[in-house]
Amino acid sequence: MKLLTLRTPNGMKAVRQDDDTLTEIDGYASIGDLLQTPDWKTVAAAATGATHPYEGADLAAVIPAPGKIICVGHNYRNHIKEMGREIPTHPALFAKYAESLIGPTDDLALPPESDAVDWEAELAVIIGKPGRRIAEADAAEHIAGYAVLNDVSMRDYQFRTIQWLQGKTWESSTPFGPALVTSDEFSAGPLMTSAVDGEIMQSTPTGDLVFTPEFLVHYISTIITLNPGDVIATGTPGGVGHAREPQVYLAEGQLLVTTIEGLGKLSNKVVREA
Incomplete structure (x- = not known):
């Protein structure tokens, strides 16, 4: 569904x-x-x-105001390698706020303060049943479904300090949707891509995660209760602009398209923030 x-x-x-x-x-x-x-x-x-x-529908972010958006860094081996890091033994977690979310076809705002706006295609997990200290074996029961998300990152702000939050939660920067596809119809595995003006930048199966959705639900719920509507962004694969030589970032007028087979597509025009 x-x-x-x-x-x-x-x-x-x-x-x-x-x-x-x-x-x-x-x-x-x-x-x-x-x-x-x-x-x-x-x-x-x-x-x-x-x-x-459905054609021409004005869609909001599928969960417009989650209680929590918890993001995972360095969760695909090819992205870990391109960023020059080691395979982690525990998930790297950071937060994102609801003001950052936009709909699947909304304009993506480039803030005037950043010249290094990068794409990060991600599989999003949406919680459907509350729980604390959820066993990994029981985690699937707490997942309502999955959606597509792009954790657009302002790299110049992200790397000002060792804490990433300030580069990760800019207002009106995170496309999310188009739909919650229920967990009986999708599981991690199908191909995820991001493209800029038709050029494929990222292309990796969502099953190549270091930490699976079920493990992430278990791990995060050990720290804090997960509630219905909470979102876990599970990390991005290799192919980000920041790791390219030379580095490439989003520019005004471009079209960022993020796709996961079986979940749908985000298609966001890049504009200058008013």
């Missing part, structure tokens, strides 16, 4: 996608709201609300 958050003239609506049709899930303003209901999957499957065409 594919679940999306749609912007309408009457406000945001949680919707279910059936081929080319979006059906409103009455009573819920977003998929984040829907996930607060323990039987969210049954509610979504049974929805019979107003319908909208």
Whole structure:
């Protein structure tokens, strides 16, 4: 099942996608709201609300206001190698905030303060069931589904200090969506790519993670309770602009496209922040 958050003239609506049709899930303003209901999957499957065409839909970030966005650094071996690091023994974690999120076709804002804006295609895990100290063997039960995310990074700010947060959570910089694809229809493995103006920059199977989604749910929940609607961005593979020789960054007017087979596509025009 594919679940999306749609912007309408009457406000945001949680919707279910059936081929080319979006059906409103009455009573819920977003998929984040829907996930607060323990039987969210049954509610979504049974929805019979107003319908909208998928083509031309104005989609918000699939979870517009997560309680937590926890990101993982250095989780693909080819990216670890290109950045000159060692394979980690534990996940490198940092936070991102909801103000950074944009929809799957929204404009991506280049801030005037940064000249080193880079792409990072990622598989996002969305939590559907709360838990603390979740065993790795039980972690799959807590995953509602998966989505596409691009952890666009302002490298000049990221590497000002050994803490990365200031380069990772700029406002209106993180495309997320288009849909939550439920975990019964997707698991890590299919190909993930990012492209700039049609040129493939990253291309790696999502199964090449050092730390799997299930391990990350276990590890992070040891530290803090994971709640429905929380998001884990699982890391980016090799091919980022910062590691190229010479280095390459996003420029005004370009189109950044991020795709994971089975989850969908983000397509974001790069613009100067107003």
